[in-house]
Amino acid sequence: MxxxxxxxxxxxxxDGFTNDSKMVxxxxxxxxxxxxxxxxxxxVKPGYLLTKLPDTAPYCPESLEDVLKDVTDSIIPGLTxxxxxxxxxxxxxxxxxxxxxxxxxRIHCNGLDGKDAxxxxxxxxxxxxxxxxxxxSTCEAIVCTLVAARDRxxxxxxxxNIAKLVVYASDQTHSALFKGVKLVGIPSSNFRCLSxxxxxxxxxxxxxxxxxxxxxxxAGYVPLFLCATVGTxxxxxxxxxxxxxxxxxxxxxxxxxxxxxxxxxxICPEFRHYLDGIELADSLSMNPHKWLLTNMDCCCLWVxxxxxxxxxxxxxxxxxxxxxxxxxxxxxxKDWQIALSRRFRALKLWVxxxxxxxxxxxxxxxxxxxxxxxxxSLVAKDSRFEVVVPRRFSLVCFRLKHNDACKASELNRKxxxxxxxxGRAFMTHSVVGGLFxxxxxxxxxxxEERHVDDLWKLIQEKAADLDEETGAIGE
Amino acid sequence: MxxxxxxxxxxxxxDGFTNDSKMVxxxxxxxxxxxxxxxxxxxVKPGYLLTKLPDTAPYCPESLEDVLKDVTDSIIPGLTxxxxxxxxxxxxxxxxxxxxxxxxxRIHCNGLDGKDAxxxxxxxxxxxxxxxxxxxSTCEAIVCTLVAARDRxxxxxxxxNIAKLVVYASDQTHSALFKGVKLVGIPSSNFRCLSxxxxxxxxxxxxxxxxxxxxxxxAGYVPLFLCATVGTxxxxxxxxxxxxxxxxxxxxxxxxxxxxxxxxxxICPEFRHYLDGIELADSLSMNPHKWLLTNMDCCCLWVxxxxxxxxxxxxxxxxxxxxxxxxxxxxxxKDWQIALSRRFRALKLWVxxxxxxxxxxxxxxxxxxxxxxxxxSLVAKDSRFEVVVPRRFSLVCFRLKHNDACKASELNRKxxxxxxxxGRAFMTHSVVGGLFxxxxxxxxxxxEERHVDDLWKLIQEKAADLDEETGAIGE
Numbered sequence: 023m024x025x026x027x028x029x030x031x032x033x034x035x036x037d038g039f040t041n042d043s044k045m046v047x048x049x050x051x052x053x054x055x056x057x058x059x060x061x062x063x064x065x066v067k068p069g070y071l072l073t074k075l076p077d078t079a080p081y082c083p084e085s086l087e088d089v090l091k092d093v094t095d096s097i098i099p100g101l102t103x104x105x106x107x108x109x110x111x112x113x114x115x116x117x118x119x120x121x122x123x124x125x126x127x128r129i130h131c132n133g134l135d136g137k138d139a140x141x142x143x144x145x146x147x148x149x150x151x152x153x154x155x156x157x158x159s160t161c162e163a164i165v166c167t168l169v170a171a172r173d174r175x176x177x178x179x180x181x182x183n184i185a186k187l188v189v190y191a192s193d194q195t196h197s198a199l200f201k202g203v204k205l206v207g208i209p210s211s212n213f214r215c216l217s218x219x220x221x222x223x224x225x226x227x228x229x230x231x232x233x234x235x236x237x238x239x240x241a242g243y244v245p246l247f248l249c250a251t252v253g254t255x256x257x258x259x260x261x262x263x264x265x266x267x268x269x270x271x272x273x274x275x276x277x278x279x280x281x282x283x284x285x286x287x288x289i290c291p292e293f294r295h296y297l298d299g300i301e302l303a304d305s306l307s308m309n310p311h312k313w314l315l316t317n318m319d320c321c322c323l324w325v326x327x328x329x330x331x332x333x334x335x336x337x338x339x340x341x342x343x344x345x346x347x348x349x350x351x352x353x354x355x356k357d358w359q360i361a362l363s364r365r366f367r368a369l370k371l372w373v374x375x376x377x378x379x380x381x382x383x384x385x386x387x388x389x390x391x392x393x394x395x396x397x398x399s400l401v402a403k404d405s406r407f408e409v410v411v412p413r414r415f416s417l418v419c420f421r422l423k424h425n426d427a428c429k430a431s432e433l434n435r436k437x438x439x440x441x442x443x444x445g446r447a448f449m450t451h452s453v454v455g456g457l458f459x460x461x462x463x464x465x466x467x468x469x470e471e472r473h474v475d476d477l478w479k480l481i482q483e484k485a486a487d488l489d490e491e492t493g494a495i496g497e
Numbered sequence: 498m499x500x501x502x503x504x505x506x507x508x509x510x511x512d513g514f515t516n517d518s519k520m521v522x523x524x525x526x527x528x529x530x531x532x533x534x535x536x537x538x539x540x541v542k543p544g545y546l547l548t549k550l551p552d553t554a555p556y557c558p559e560s561l562e563d564v565l566k567d568v569t570d571s572i573i574p575g576l577t578x579x580x581x582x583x584x585x586x587x588x589x590x591x592x593x594x595x596x597x598x599x600x601x602x603r604i605h606c607n608g609l610d611g612k613d614a615x616x617x618x619x620x621x622x623x624x625x626x627x628x629x630x631x632x633x634s635t636c637e638a639i640v641c642t643l644v645a646a647r648d649r650x651x652x653x654x655x656x657x658n659i660a661k662l663v664v665y666a667s668d669q670t671h672s673a674l675f676k677g678v679k680l681v682g683i684p685s686s687n688f689r690c691l692s693x694x695x696x697x698x699x700x701x702x703x704x705x706x707x708x709x710x711x712x713x714x715x716a717g718y719v720p721l722f723l724c725a726t727v728g729t730x731x732x733x734x735x736x737x738x739x740x741x742x743x744x745x746x747x748x749x750x751x752x753x754x755x756x757x758x759x760x761x762x763x764i765c766p767e768f769r770h771y772l773d774g775i776e777l778a779d780s781l782s783m784n785p786h787k788w789l790l791t792n793m794d795c796c797c798l799w800v801x802x803x804x805x806x807x808x809x810x811x812x813x814x815x816x817x818x819x820x821x822x823x824x825x826x827x828x829x830x831k832d833w834q835i836a837l838s839r840r841f842r843a844l845k846l847w848v849x850x851x852x853x854x855x856x857x858x859x860x861x862x863x864x865x866x867x868x869x870x871x872x873x874s875l876v877a878k879d880s881r882f883e884v885v886v887p888r889r890f891s892l893v894c895f896r897l898k899h900n901d902a903c904k905a906s907e908l909n910r911k912x913x914x915x916x917x918x919x920g921r922a923f924m925t926h927s928v929v930g931g932l933f934x935x936x937x938x939x940x941x942x943x944x945e946e947r948h949v950d951d952l953w954k955l956i957q958e959k960a961a962d963l964d965e966e967t968g969a970i971g972e
Contacts, residue, residue: 040526047518051511057943061920102923107943110952111925113730113758113892114940115786115793158633159836169680181684182660197812198837204809205644205835207682209656255588255816283588311590318590318840334679337672340928341730341936360680360835361634362673365793417588445536448577450586453815461816465589468532468582477585 042086042377049090053098057106064102068351071100083379097369112341115363153328155358156367158319160282161198162360163307164249166323168206170330171247171276171304179244187246188238190214192226192261194254194454196280212243220455223412224259226250228269235273247276252296253284256452257410257459258417260284260296267302279306282321284415286313287391290384293415313416313465315386316374320367323358332357386467390416393474394464400478406485406496410457416464421457422485424497431458433494440484447477517561517852524565528573532581539577543826546575558854572844587816590838628803630833631842633794635757636673637835638782639724641798643681645805646722646751646779654719662721663713665689667701667736669729669929671755687718695930698887699734701725703744710748723750727771728759731927732885732934733892735759735771742777754781757796759890761788762866765859768890788891788940790861791849795842798833807832861942865891868949869939875953881960881971885932891939896932897960899972906933908969915959922952 074096104115157163172187179186189203193215203213214234218224235245248270250261263279270277279300285308287293300306305325310316325331336357338347346352356362375383394416401407401420411419422437424430435451438460442448450461462477489495549571579590632638647662654661662683666674668690678688689709693699710720723745725736738754745752754775760783762768775781780800785791800806811832813822821827831837850858869891876882876895886894897912899905910926913935917923925936937952964970 036526036529039529040522043522043525044519047515047522050518051515054511054514062923063917063920065918065920105941105943106923107941107945107948108922108952109941110937110939111923112936113787113938159838161836165680165835172682173679184659184682185657197814197817201810201812201835201837204648205640205681207647207659255814312588318838319836335676337676339672339730341925342672343926360640360676361636361794362676363634363793442538443540445538445540447583448537448581448586450816461587462585463588464585466580466582466584468580470582473582477583 045086045090049093054105057103058108060098060101060103060106062103062106062108063111064100066100068346071096079375080379081381083382084376086377089373089376093369152324152326153353153358154322154324155355156364156371157307157321157323157359158365158367159198159321160196160280160307160309161201163305163321163323164198164202164278164280165205166331166335166359167276167278167305167325168202168208168247169334170325172206172208173334174276174330175244175246183244185209185212186242186244188212188214188243189247189249190216190231190234190245190275191249192216192218192224192251192254192259194218194224194226194256194259195249195251196255196282199249199280208246214238218259220411224254224257224454226261226266228262228265231266232269235269235275239273245273245275247278249278249280252279252281253287253415253417255283257419257454257461258284258414259411260414262299263297264299264302267299270304271302276304277302279303281306281308283309283312283417285322286310287387287415289314289380290387293387296414310371310374313387313390314374314383315378315467316371320371322371325358328358335359337362387416390464390469393469393471394418394462396471397462397464397474397478400474404482410459411454418462418464419452419454419459420462421459422495424494426497427456429494429497433488433492434458434460436492437481437484437488440487441480444480444484446480449477520561520565524568529580532578533583535573535576535578535581537578537581537583538586539575541575543821546571554850555854556856558857559851561852564848564851568844627799627801628828628833629797629799630830631839631846632782632796632798632834633840633842634673634796635671635755635782635784636676638780638796638798639673639677639753639755640680641806641810641834642751642753642780642782642800643677643683643722644809645800647681647683648809649751649805650719650721658719660684660687661717661719663687663689663718664722664724665691665706665709665720665750666724667691667693667699667726667729667734669693669699669701669731669734670724670726671730671757674724674755683721689713693734695886699729699732699929701736701741703737703740706741707744710744710750714748720748720750722753724753724755727754727756728762728890728892730758732894732929732936733759733889734886735889737774738772739774739777742774745779746777751779752777754778756781756783758784758787760797761785762862762890764789764855765862768862771889785846785849788862788865789849789858790853790942791846795846797846800833803833810834812837862891865939865944868944868946869893869937871946872937872939872949872953875949879957885934886929893937893939894927894929894934895937896934897970899969901972902931904969904972908963908967909933909935911967912956912959912963915962916955919955919959921955924952 103109172184175187176184184207187208189208189212191199200210200213204210216226216230216234218226231248238245248266250263250266252260252263267277281288284296288297303326305323307321307323309321311318311320347354355364394413398409398413398418401409401418406422407420408423409418409420421430421434424433435458438449438451452459452461485495578584647659650662651659659682664678664683664687675685675688679685691701691705691709693701706723713720723741725738725741727735727738742752756763759771763772778801780798782796782798784796786793786795822829830839869888873884873888873893876884876893881897882895883898884893884895896905896909899908910933913924913926927934927936960970
C-alpha cells in the first residue's frame with residue numbers, strides 16, 4: 023500500500039499547502055465525476071482492509087500521489103457513496119467539499135486499530151487489547167467513559183444510588199472532567215478536586231488520593247472514577263500514572279488518562295516514560311488536533327473494555343438494522359460515542375501520518391520542545407524573571423519575580439496585558455499554587471527561532487515600560 | 498456587505514466545485530502568507546460585526562468573490578489568529594487546511610443570531626428571543642437540553658430525585674433521544690415511548706401523552722421533558738406541535754422540537770405550518786447537514802432560555818478567564834455545548850446561505866419534494882405496490898402489497914436486498930405499525946429525474962424477478 027518515500031520532509035509551506043490542496047480538490051472532482059460508476063452501497067466484506075495495510079505506520083513521509091492512490095484502490099471500494107444520486111437511504115448527509123463520507127465504520131483506517139500491536143511509535147495508543155475510536159473532543163470522550171463507568175457500577179448497586187458515586191482528580195485537571203461529571207448526572211459535590219502544590223510539581227499525590235477514597239468509603243460513598251493527566255493545561259504537570267493506577271485497581275475505580283496535549287509527545291521514546299503504568303488504565307484520550315498536525319477536531323479515545331461503552335451507548339432502531347451489524351462482523355462506532363453520525367476523522371489522521379511519517383512527526387515535536395527550551399533559557403538569564411514550574415514539554419510557565427505575592431500577580435497581569443495588546447504575540451495565564459503565572463506554549467506549525475526571540479524581546483520591552491511606570495520590578 | 502448578484506443559480510457542478518474550491522485554497526494560502534501582519538489576538542470590540550451585517554439573509558446568490566471579500570474585511574479582523582507563529586496561548590489547535598479557526602465565539606457569523614427577527618426565511622430558527630448555537634449532531638443538542646431541563650427541575654426537587662424524572666416521546670422518535678436520556682443519568686425505564694399508529698399517520702396523540710403524564714404523576718414520578726418530531730426518520734411523520742406544546746406548558750415540561758430533517762423544508766412558506774405552535778417550545782434543533790447543502794456536521798439548536806443551558810454547562814477555569822467574558826460582553830458558546838473547543842461551523846453555513854441565496858435554497862428543497870412526488874406517482878400507478886404513509890416531504894414509504902402480513906414483510910425485505918445488492922441504488926427500510934416498509938429518501942444534490950425513473954425501473958425489474966422466483970406477488 024504505497025512505498026515508503028525517501029524524500030526529505032519539510033513541513034508544508036504555503037506553496038506546498040496550495041499544491042497538495044489543489045491535488046486533493048482535483049481528486050475529489052474526479053471522484054465526483056465517476057460517482058455513478060460505483061456500487062452505491064459498499065460491496066466489500068467487513069475487515070477487507072486489514073489485509074491491505076502495512077503492519078506499522080511509515081517512518082518516512084510518503085507522497086500525496088501514493089496516498090491518493092491508496093484512497094482510490096483501498097478506501098473507496100469500502101465506502102457507501104452517500105453523495106451518489108442513486109443514494110435513497112436514511113436521510114442523506116451532505117458532504118459537499120469532501121465527498122468521501124463514512125457513516126458507519128465499515129472501513130478502519132488502520133493502523134488505528136487493535137491490529138498494530140507491534141507498531142512501536144504513534145500507534146501505541148491503540149495497540150494491545152481494547153479498542154480505539156476517534157471523537158471530536160476530550161469532553162466527549164470523558165463523558166462516554168464516565169457513562170460506561172457509572173453504568174457498570176450502578177448495575178451492581180442500583181440506579182437509585184447515582185448520588186453516591188464519587189469522581190477523583192487533581193485541582194490541575196482540565197475543566198472538561200468537571201463538566202462531564204455534571205453532564206452524566208453525578209452531583210458536582212461528588213467531584214473530589216484534590217489539592218496539588220509546588221512541592222509535587224503540581225502532580226496528584228497518591229497518598230492524598232487514597233486518603234480521600236478511604237474517607238469517602240467511610241462516609242458511605244462509592245468511589246467510581248479517577249482521572250490522571252499527562253501534561254496539564256495550567257502548567258504541563260504530569261500525574262504519576264503507575265502509582266495512581268495501582269490505587270485505582272485496589273479500589274476498583276475506572277482509571278482514565280487524559281493526555282490531550284502531551285500524549286502527542288509520547289510518540290518520541292524520550293517522553294514515553296510519562297505513560298509508564300498505562301497498562302493499568304481503563305481508558306486514555308489524546309488530541310492529535312493539539313500537537314500532531316491534525317486539523318480540529320480529532321480526539322483519540324482508547325478503552326480497555328469496549329463492551330462497557332457499548333452497553334451504555336448502544337441503540338438499535340429498526341431503520342439502522344443490517345446484516346453486518348447483526349452478525350457483529352463490523353464495529354458500530356455509533357455505540358462508542360454520543361452522536362449517531364460520524365465524520366470520517368480517521369482519513370485526515372491517516373493522511374497526516376503517511377504524509378509526514380513518524381520520523382518527521384517526532385522531529386516536529388522535538389523542534390517545539392527545543393524552542394521551548396530556548397525560551398526557558400532566555401528567561402533564566404534574566405534575573406527579574408523566574409521559571410515557575412519545571413518545563414517538561416513545550417510549555418514554559420514563568421513570571422516576573424516580586425517579594426510581595428499580591429504585587430507580583432498584579433505586575434504579571436499587567437505585563438501579559440501589555441504583550442497581548444501589542445498584537446505582536448498572544449500568551450495566556452494561569453494561577454498555580456496561588457501564583458499568577460504567564461504561559462508560553464510553543465505549538466505553531468509556522469514557528470521558527472526568530473518568533474521565540476522576538477517574543478522574549480517583546481516581553482523585555484514591556485517589562486521595561488512597566489518598570490518605568492511602577493518602579494516595582496526587581497523589588 | 499457584498500451586493501446581491503443576479504446570476505442565475507445552478508447547484509455546483511464538478512467544474513464549479515473545482516473553481517470555487519481552488520479560489521478558497523488560494524485565499525487561505527494568501528491569508529497564511531500574511532498571517533504575521535495581523536494582531537495575534539483580535540482587537541475588535543465585542544459585537545463589532547453586528548453593524549456590518551445585513552438584516553436579512555440574501556434572496557439571490559452572491560459571488561464567492563463577494564463572500565471572500567467580506568471574510569477579509571469583516572471576519573478576519575474579528576479572529577484571534579490561532580495559526581500565527583506568534584500565538585503562544587492555551588495549547589494551540591491545528592487547523593491546517595482551513596486556517597480560519599474560532600475558539601471562542603468572539604465573532605458571530607450573523608444573521609445566525611437573535612438579531613434577525615425580521616428575516617422571514619432561513620433564520621426563523623434564531624429569531625425572536627432566546628439564542629442559537631451550532632452543534633455537531635442532534636444527539637449532542639438533545640443531551641444539552643436534557644441536562645438543562647434536568648437541572649432546572651432537580652434544583653426544585655433535589656438531586657436525589659433524578660430517578661423520578663420522566664421523558665416523553667412517540668415510538669417514532671429518533672433513537673438520539675433515548676440515548677440522550679441514558680447519557681444524562683435518567684433511568685431508561687423512565688423513557689415513555691408512546692405508541693403511534695396508521696390512524697394518526699404515526700403522529701403522537703396529545704391524549705395519549707396527557708394520559709401518560711397523569712399516570713406518572715399519580716405514581717409519584719416527575720414529568721420532565723417532551724420531544725416532538727417534525728419529520729420522523731422512519732416515515733416522515735409530524736407530531737402536532739401546537740397541541741403537544743399546550744400540554745407541555747400545562748404540566749411544566751421542557752418542550753423540544755426535533756426537526757433534524759424536515760426543519761430545512763420550513764424555509765419554504767408552504768411547509769412552515771408544520772411548525773405552528775413553535776412559540777411554545779423551549780428548544781428546537783435542525784440539521785442543515787441533512788437537507789440544506791451544508792457539510793457534515795452542523796446542527797442548529799435554538800433555546801428559549803439560554804441561561805438554563807449555561808447554568809448546567811458552564812465552567813470557568815482560570816486559564817480561560819478574560820475581560821470580555823467576565824464583563825459578559827461576549828457569548829461563551831462553550832457553555833452552550835458539551836465540548837470546550839468549537840469548530841467554526843457558522844462560517845460554512847453562512848457561505849452556503851450567501852452562495853446559494855434563500856431563493857435557490859427553496860428551489861433545492863422543492864425540487865427534491867417534486868422528485869419524491871414523481872416517485873410516489875410511479876408507485877401509485879403500479880397496482881402491486883402501495884404508498885404506506887402519506888408523503889409530506891421528500892421521503893416516500895412504500896411496499897409490495899400482500900394479503901399475508903408475514904409474507905408481505907418477507908417479500909419487501911427480499912426486494913430491498915435485491916435492489917441494494919445490484920449496486921445501482923441504495924435504499925433502507927423501517928418498520929411502522931408492524932409493517933416492513935421501504936424508504937425512498939430523495940436527498941442527493943446530484944439527483945435528476947432520470948435517477949428517480951431508473952430507481953423505479955430497477956425496483957420493477959427486481960419485483961419481476963421476485964415474482965418469478967416466488968410467484969407470491971399480487972396475492
